[in-house]
Amino acid sequence: MKNLLKQLVETESPSHEKAAVDRVGSIVAGECRKLNAQVEIIPNKKTGDHVLAKWGNDSKNGVLILCHMDTVFPLGTLKTFPYKEADGKIHGPGTLDMKAGIVITLSAISSLLSKGTAAPRPVTALFTSDEEIGSLTSRKHIESLAREASIVFVMEGALLDGSLKTWRKGVGEFNVKVKGRAAHAGGDHKEGRNAIEEMAHQVIAIQKLTDYEKQTTLNVGIINGGTASNVVPEESTIEVDVRVMQPGEWERLEGEMKKLKPALDGTSIEVSGGLNRPPMPFGEVSQAAFKKASQIAKDVLGIELKAGGTGGASDGNFVAPLGIPVLDGMGAIGEGYHSDREYIFANSLEERAKLLAALIENW
Known part of the structure; x- marks a missing residue:
């Protein structure tokens, strides 16, 4: 997981640099193909192409996982803010927001496949290129895929105490x-x-x-x-x-x-x-989804999930108004978003991959 994260972080991908984001997209698409996914590249002219990966023959009533490949950091940031692991933390531009989320997604799916475990329903992962600049080209794909899903997991970073983000402004x-x-x-x-x-x-x-x-x-x-x-x-x-x-x-x-x-x-x-x-309130639909996730986490992993929220927004905000259950903050644990203090706790990579795999397998 750390090797892939290092590769992704050191492949810089600011939102407005199409070629740079596409380099990350190429890595992600390649990793998905290694996991026998059906991969579709959704082209864009000005921003990076989106990568759509599917496991299973039909996406209806399936699990949808949302990740983004772009970051807020300009090209050359690595010179002053390089990838570094020290004292149980992994530092670097985009580690938390949200290249660790991509690694967690792929690792969770890999672990299920290695066990020979078939998810109870199809799994779709959408890796977008423009979340940091408003998701102007990806929104329609997010909403279309979400309408077919039974649950949507957003791989943005968790709150610092590990809480899922069950509401957003x-x-x-x-x-x-x-x-x-x-x-x-x-x-x-x-x-x-x-x-x-x-x-x-x-x-x-x-x-x-x-x-x-x-x-x-x-x-x-x-x-x-x-x-x-x-x-x-x-x-x-x-x-x-x-x-x-x-x-x-x-x-x-x-x-x-x-x-x-x-x-x-x-x-x-x-x-x-x-x-x-639009707002992503912690309404009845999300409350029921969190309750179900909490029960799975307790029964399978012996852990207690916590719920929280933030004034920041994500692509989960597009899902909530559709009445589709959405759980956000499924990614790594860390802090320092959009700054040269950004880091994740290294052990959260494996912890969150196990959580995502358990939810996919038992939803």
């Missing part, structure tokens, strides 16, 4: 553009309409839409505007990250954003954006 973004009127800051200041000043009013209004009781947050994370300090800025833009948990919250926020009005005469506001991933 939905994620969206608003983009706001303010138009003012440019003027010379010294000679014609009065005739200008300062777009940055106007945007300052809007930033405060938008931040106030956060409602912690509803688990709704808005974060103005990027602001731009102006051309020079001696010019009254004609334009300013912001990007707003939005996280929602409760049904109807996104629609409420859309309505509030449309109500935004200029505070300064002679300025205008334009709002755009959308919900990229």
